[in-house]
Amino acid sequence: MAKTILVVDDSASVRQVVGIALRGAGYEVAEAVDGADALRKLDGRKLHLIISDVNMPNMDGITFVKEAKKLPAYKFTPIIMLTTESQESKKAEGQAAGAKAWVVKPFQPPQMLAAVSKLIMP
Template sequence: MAKTIMIVDDSASIRKVVRLTLESQGFDVIDAADGVEALKKLNGVKIHLLITDVNMPNMDGITLVQEAKKLPAYKFTPMMMLTTEAGDEKKMQGRAAGAKAWLVKPFQPPILLNAVSKLILP
């Protein structure tokens, strides 16, 4: 059965290219434009990985990771940040929130897929 990945980014074009990259490898994809929309969609649906941008309106990615980790269904779901931010301070915030990886945009599809394959639990 295909694994499901959620991509959260306020840029519609980023959501589309991430979707294309993941779907080409047989993953199912759910998307959301910000943290609030993402939490609304995380209503118990099984996801195997959450990929989120950091800077977004309404709710940023780091808060989203913190909030999602509070939900029992997503406590052990691997989460990864996909952002233009490359500063160590921000990375530490992401790590503290519970993210397992940090990928700086623009990403190359093979590198994203490599990160995904390492993060998704069998």
């Protein structure tokens, strides 16, 4: 049974590319367009990892992480934040909220895969 990763990003191209890379590495991928959408999609389903952008409409990544961490089913789900080099403060906020891992944009698929495989074994 392949492990499932939820990708949360308002940019469709980012979701597409990350999805292509992760599926290629043998993961199942679910997508959400923003924090609110992601929360709806959590819905108790088994997730092995969440990858979330920070700046998103409706609900930003930090809030989403805080909310997700409140749900018992996702208490131990590792979360990767997509940060940018200019957002050190956001990275710290994300870590405080419970997203301890991060990938700095702009990244290429191999960097994303490396971060993912540090956290979960395929």
